[in-house]
Amino acid sequence: MTVTPSKAGSNAPAPQDLVTLTIDGIETSVPKGTLVIRAAEQIGVQIPRFCDHPLLAPVGACRQCLVEVAMPGPDGELRTMMGPPGRVKPQASCTLPVAEGMQVKTQLTSPIADKAQQGVMEQLLINHPLDCPVCDKGGECPLQNQAMTNGRGESRFQEVKRTFPKPINISAQVLLDRERCVLCARCTRFSEQVAGDPFIALVERGALQQVGIYEKEPYRSNFSGNVIQICPVGALTSADYRFRARPFDLVSTPSVAEHDSGGAAIRVDHRRGKVVRRLAWNDPEVNEEWITDKDRFAFHYANRPDRLTHPQVRDGETGELRPASWPEAFAVAARGLRAAGRVGVLTGGRLTREDAYGYAKFARVALGTNDIDFRSRPASAEEEQFLASRVAGRGLGVTYTDLERANAVVLLGLEPEEEAGTLFLRLRKAYRAGGTRIFAVAPFTSNGLRKLGATVVKAAPGEEVPAIEQLAHDGELALDGGGVILVGERLATVPGALSAVAVLASQTGARLAWVPRRAGDRGALDAGCLGSVLPGGRPLADAGARVDVGAVWGSTVPTVPGRDTDGILAAAAAGELGGLVVAGVDLDDLADPTAARAAVASAGFVVSLELRASAVTEHADVVFPVAPVAEKPGSFVSWEGRVRPFEKVLEGSNAVPDVRVLAGIADELGTPLGFQTIEAAAAELDEFASWDGERAADPTVAASPAAPAPAGSHRLATWKTMIGDGPMQDGDPAYHASGPTPTVLVSAATLESLGAAVGDQVELSTDTGTAVLAVGVADLADDVVWAPTSSGGVNLGRDLGAGAGSAVRLSLVPAAAPAVQEAM
Amino acid sequence: MITDETKAELREIAARYPQPRSGLLPMLHLVQSAEGRVTAEGIEACAEILGITAAEVSGVATFYTMYKRRPMGDYHVGVCTNTLCAVMGGDVIFERLKEHLGVGNDETTEDGKITLEHVECNAACDYAPVVMVNWEFMDNQTPESATRLVDDLRAGSEVRSTRGPRICTWREAERVLAGFDDGLADEGPAAGPATLVGLEIARENGWKAPEGGQQ
Amino acid sequence: MTNVLTPVLSDNWDADRPWTRESYERSGGYQALDTALRMQPDEIVALVKESGLRGRGGAGFATGMKWGFIPKDNPNPKYLVVNADESEPGTCKDIPLMMASPHTLVEGVVISSYAIGAHTAFIYVRGEVLHVIRRLRAAVQEAYAAGHLGKNIHGTGYDLDVIVHAGAGAYICGEETALLDSLEGRRGQPRLRPPFPAVAGLYASPTVINNVESIATVPSIVRNGAEWFGSMGTEKSKGMTLYSLSGHVTRPGQYEAPLGITLRELLDLAGGVRNGHKLKFWTPGGSSTPLLTDEHLDVPLDYEGVGAAGSMLGTKALQIFDETTCVVRAVLRWTEFYKHESCGKCTPCREGTWWLVQVLARLEKGQGSEEDLDQLLDQCDNILGRSFCALADGAVSPIDSSLKFFRDEYVEHLRQGGCPFDPMASTLFSPVGATA
């Protein structure tokens, strides 16, 4: 009797389907489906190429990668692939998958392949301007390099080159020199396939073919900078970097982007103590080779004229800030804090994990309080409990790769394209590959959701809970253990929503991840910058957890539950707290910016740790300058829970990180922090083993039905666009100009009732204030409008006192009357 | 201007196909019929109806030679100057017409009547040299017949295609290309003499294909 | 005596208003459709295979075999696309066929669609033939009205819609995958293969693409049988086909004959090269097929014969040039055509034709040296078989072959510092016998 071995129970991974072939006489085995060009790379043979890009679908357009190929026939004899009668036909290795027994001869061993490659190179160069000495790409140009290694020494071309008037702006940020372009279509394919923004296209035909935009529509994409990077020649350049530097002048350092929770790997190029550009670094597990325009272009903030360079203290006589020495500032700060009695700590989203840990410990050990909150945005107690129960200290959870494997991804309170660009790109990849379906509970079908092919479950702001509850029973979605739920930070403001999410995850077995907007938030949570959460996700309420922490700290942990951001500010305004320590908080981001400003202004004693002058430094009693990310080492924790360490880029900078400042104050307070450096902070943080005790219970807040908008008004849906206002986006006009026009979106019926046309100016108002924005249409409910939270100089919280769910009014701004009446 | 009526027709074209984007080529023909060329407005209308970007529409509109960016005359006169026609007289005809009309390639006469262009092989080589007027065949031309032809067109006299109907305007022709019939299918002959030459010889000689096995 | 010409496709062209359904049916039209609809689709595929019909669009691929590649288990709809782009210089057979007897094509479309299981078929016609488009559309409408198209055709339950689609001026859209992109409303640039259209063609669904003449031939095969078809032509090139004679020949036009006829025989029928002149060079199947000369008058005009002579049967577009024609001028003009029509996707074609034109233009003006001729050949060597699709292969055909047969004439240009020919002499309206 034969026994069929049963597969069940065996954990051994299926042996990968391997294909064996020879390349230049070297035998190699690679997974089935591998392209010849990459199989060659694996044995160290570099076949020249232009159009090929591992993350784009193959096109075989440039023909640079031709190789000679022979295949075994039915009789086992090798047969060279032939073309026109009697001629060997070299094959494009970038489009040809490997096959068993295949024999590949590259330029190294085949004179035919070599000649074919030289021929193509010569053809590419006939119309190329050969202006390498003045080209940004010079020195790092695949065309230049490959022409050196695979081209002929001299051109035989004596005729007339194709020329174009140069260069043209395809967006405010991206310039195109058409005569340098080799028409590899990497840029257009990236835009269409990866980003989903086909606002650049190949236009014209034949030798006149070129990359183009529609005359009235610039290349608008949150990811446009990637095309500059993948252009294999200097055809695409950035307005910001153009003519700024030569590659050999630059020092490159790998780093991690600080603009969102994506954890994208970047490369920072600097010269003479200044960052001059940033590029995507290849991290296949995280951002692959792509970054957002914000990650690429928004780095000038660190060099603005208002950058703080020395400590300041408020002069008792003049009431003005005056420069102070570090020792004096430490002493003044410590004295003030001691005198203030009870002090709250507010941290912003820019903190690294190590700096955040410094604040978490400083609050508990030096200030003896749990009044600390990293959420410098609208938040809730329900969220705090949700973070404690489901997120804090859990380490690596759902990963980018998991998204590609998921059968369904549910987006709740999250607009990935605007709030987590790296995540958006991976979701789009998963969607395009066909295996992952995407669902979103959202007020309308945004462009970003459309690009994800998302099924949108419509919910007005404040009405998400029933929609979330319904998802468990949605037959089409059929959420199960193969699914992933991604929750954005915005859901915090909807009572009952995060409670419902926890239930949904439990009911369906779907995995859950929390996606904050800011790079520092997950790290701050893990490090303990939340009243009820101690380092490593330990619940404050748990005595064992407090003992754990106290053991590492050599001190007791205060037990009184902490206040949240709004609570801390309210307590400061009411005098219940005598002081504040504020680290990189933009008051305009808070739920009530006006109240926040008033609270900071009236607080007894304020210590501010900041990069640049701000609304907080304006009222602070002591101001400490701290280092931006490029000037210190550290790490961020991505939304996945992945620790993303980075080194100091600008070695020469003597700017100090937050922990150093905190240590200085703590010393003066007589409660030393125990570390002064990032490295030491990191080492101590690592002492916290993962918490295997009880976690906080899931929140169980009941939904409270959202109030309908009063007659004549609409409910506001809002989030931040990627390119918008904010201190960390200052300083690159081209970057801002490439962003979207701030636009209120309304339903078609609302547009009609306003008597407006798309693009008209409308006034958005509340009892607090008004703002004028352009108007557009989306598939919103008639009583809901959407507007960007903070773009184009309009901040809804600050200017209108409005946030998600607020009632707002709309009216058409009459067009200016034409100056001259047209004659009848 | 792209009127609501034209927009409705553009939608109608898109609806003929299993996937609407397939309608883009005929839609651009309709834009030309309405606008006299491919205009920005026309591109935007197509993009909107098909849910694609205007850049994508531009990419298509600039790929095909029948789409024109400059305003066209009432009559597009295309002289075949591909090798065979050129050798047989197309080059001479084209030169003569340029001189006669006072325009260069792809230019329109001042009266807005005629746009002259040299065109590629139009699948009428057995009638060389060939001139196309609004994409109707004018077979076996000479420099003299071609100048007479453009004079007649400019004068508004009736001109008939050698293998087709009375010549309509370029815009009317574009409308037919967009798929809106003009009812002229039955005009003109079945074929010109060259088309029938082999058949005539066969008839004269009593040559036939073998008898079929009638299934 | 033998039937030198065998009109089948052209047999009704001299009938009264042959483009109408009434006339077509009077000559037996749409009877094959009845026959076909009584057969199983697979039987039709087998019949076409057995007939040995090879594609008439240029490559000569076996039509029945192509149909057989359509996967049965693919859940997507199947499509038939008729390639009516006819733009290869010299080629002028499909256009007159569709003008005179569009119903022949429509009947072929219905039978072929039925055979491959398609319920939607497209006829992609080049846009520059207005009257042909009118006639096709009218024929399709008539066919709908008569129940040859639409729902429940001839009461069999088989449904088919046919869409006549006008192109917009691009030779490359005759290449079948570029045609598909164009039909999807995109720039007509060729697609990567695999996947082949039979597996993932139009809308990524299984698609058969055939030339007009190929499809128009199907009804006659259904009517008369595979054996009948094979009784014409040669062993591997079966059946009758349309040969198009053009150029310096007394009676240019369409000659429908069995495959394998020679140019000598055809020229005899056509009254020879125009009076007082002699054959210099000719294309067997459009400008993309290497030129032949008077040495090749007795080459059998079938796929094998012309192949053996170093060229290709292509579209059987026999362009005849007499001794008044400057071969350098002719080749330059064709090269300009390929440059104009290159889609721009791949380097060898886009840049190569740009360069070739400039070198040839120089040579035609008599500027340069004999080394330039070798360089020209080397440029061709770097293009032929290196490009993405066959357009660029076609572009080098005239250059390579003209240098093979007429290198002296190139040299003569260089020696004289200009063209030794009088361009007027080659025109139809030149004084007879005038030479430079």
Ligand SMILES: Cc1cc2nc3c(=O)[nH]c(=O)nc-3n(C[C@H](O)[C@H](O)[C@H](O)COP(=O)(O)O)c2cc1C
């Ligand atoms: C540049 C180029 C142009 C072509 N033009 C045509 C054409 O106009 N008509 C045509 O039927 N086939 C043309 N072909 C051939 C088609 O790609 C394809 O082989 C043919 O339509 C298949 O039909 P068949 O098998 O019935 O011949 C062209 C091929 C190339 C490479």
Ligand code: SF4
């Ligand atoms: S601009 Fe650069 S990336 Fe785009 S097609 Fe040209 S060479 Fe390629």
Ligand code: FES
């Ligand atoms: S890299 Fe292979 S064709 Fe471009």
